[in-house]
Amino acid sequence: MFSKACEYAIRATIYIAVQSNQDNRVGLKDISKEIDSPEAFTAKILQQLSKNNIINSIKGPNGGFEIDKKDMSKINLSQIVMAIDGDTIYKGCGLGFKQCSEKQPCPVHDKFKVVRDELKHMLETTNVLELSVGLKKGLTFLHR
Amino acid sequence: MFSKACEYAIRATIYIAVQSNQDNRVGLKDISKEIDSPEAFTAKILQQLSKNNIINSIKGPNGGFEIDKKDMSKINLSQIVMAIDGDTIYKGCGLGFKQCSEKQPCPVHDKFKVVRDELKHMLETTNVLELSVGLKKGLTFLHR
């Protein structure tokens, strides 16, 4: 559904949120271990998240990544997906036609629209705070 | 959402269905031109569709591809997606975890399940006949 990069981005953001909620700043090594992702690749993804103001990065000793507590409920999955994968998941035609539109719809246009709208709504209404709470409570998991 | 291969597979199947409904057997060249796809790559995809009994292929002069009229309402999008992309779209975890399950869910498990079930239902209930009818009627389009 999403790219690997996007999957790691969501995992990382949730993990950073859990830690930030406990006032723990976390480093790359810790993150990639906890979310079970390749370290160097994860570094690149964290850079993108930082550039898109989804997470904060701090260099130097005791540096790492964190999310402002007050922002957590405002960061939703949609923002993360948009930052990493762009808007293809929303805009793109189900059959890959660039010219597909309401006026000139592909054969699956309407059928896909229903699913896509549902996905969009889900991504826009799911925030990082709620996801981190489930994880913190031990109801959900980020690794094997 | 789907791979390019899968997009071409769906396009091709719908186009072949429209033609088969008018008792026209169609060749690779015609198909790839009509659905705006790379010819050689499309050939590979048609082979897979044929192996999965979604379309019939006939070699030699006046050969080509066709779909039995009686099968058209039985072929749904789910079968095409399964034949080309496998069951990852159904089984796969939204965050890419192999161990993700109801018992050990990832943070987005339940949220994704709703969307995935909707997608699955749509793919399983949309058949090639209805899609080809819309195209035939000029309500939908397969190229620019």
Add this chain to the structure above:
DNA sequence: ATAATAAAAGATAAATTTGTCTTTTATTTT
């Protein structure tokens, strides 16, 4: 039977995504 046609099969090649390694920059501690 032979030639022509069209898909199947196999071998490659290009493009993209995923992943790694090295050097640079910013920050903190000593």
Add this chain to the structure above:
DNA sequence: AAAATAAAAGACAAATTTATCTTTTATTAT
């Protein structure tokens, strides 16, 4: 100020997906 730390940036490499080209096989028409 110097050393240590940790992320940023850049160059590279591996893997996967997408796409192409050539040869083989099956079928039909002459």
